[in-house]
Amino acid sequence: MKKILLILLFTLHSVAMAQTQKIEVMGMVCAFCAQGIEKSLKSLDQVNDVYVNLDNYFVIVDSNSNNGVQDEILTKIIVDAGYDVKSIQVINDSVALIRAKYENK
Secondary structure (H helix, E strand, O other), rough: OHHHHHHHHHHHHHHHHOEEEEEEOOOOOHHHHHHHHHHOOOOOOOOEEEEOOOOOEEEEEEEEEEEOOHHHHHHHHHHHHHOOOEEEEEEOHHHHHHHHHHOOO
């Protein structure tokens, strides 16, 4: 229960100051793929957190900017890593909330 409350508090704080983007990625099939993408995205100054979900082929990025990370930058990083971007959209949930949802299944 404490974990859920902490996640909710973190989520509310993060949403007020940041933007979360969901990137649908085609071609990600292994943990090595996920690790490379996560490391590349986390290297950006404006990125707070990253969550990669291999089972559902998406990446979530929390930025410390109200405008998020430019789609072109996200696309370039993923394409340069050898994958295709199907879509990028702004979502309401934070990385912490999505991570908790998918890792608690």
